[in-house]
Amino acid sequence: MNFWETITGSDLTREWKAFEVRARALPADHQAAWEQIQNHLYAYSNFTGRNLTPILDSALGLLEQTSADGQSVHEVLGDDIPGFCAALAGGEGARTYRDRWREQLNRNVARKLGRLGG
Template sequence: MTGNDMTRQMKAFEQQVQTLPADYQDAWQLIQKTVWSRTDLTGRNLMPIFDGIVDLMTEAAADGLSVTEALGDDIAAFADNVAATSGAQNLQDRWRATLNRRVAKKLGRSL
């Protein structure tokens, strides 16, 4: 997947979200901010996460559910949990892993 592919995919997600009710569109903005904080250097790891969330939102809207019924009261926490469960690490997670590896190396242990 190239940068252009990612750009096209994000535009496709945006177009799909634009067909949803306004509360879903607002939630999408918050979801993007939250999930992008868990990117690797390229962001490619996030495309499947975004795809799943957009599909969930589309189905929930089609079923007539409000955004809070579909995603919960804390949308940022929902997005962060989905990203974390999918294995995407935030900067703090990466720093923690690096620190743990370095400490283990100094102590002569392996992780």
């Protein structure tokens, strides 16, 4: 990845398109699980989403492997896809973008109040 790809995000676009092609080859139930995994993992993204690329690649690989082995999504992921995604992102209590924004807002408010009160 070169500087220009990093700035424009063209590398991410290429990877996401590759994910889409791979996901379209999955059976319908695995495709539905893939959509849910993506939706639940977005909350753990950083500003660009680059931190999710290896996680999503591994999750898609798991779905591809289980599909090839003839296993159902339920056998592999169970009923708790949000829990599965939380575990992939670092376990329960992993910081989401909302947590980071909330902390930043709290720091900014405290700083502003400190200036006004002092």
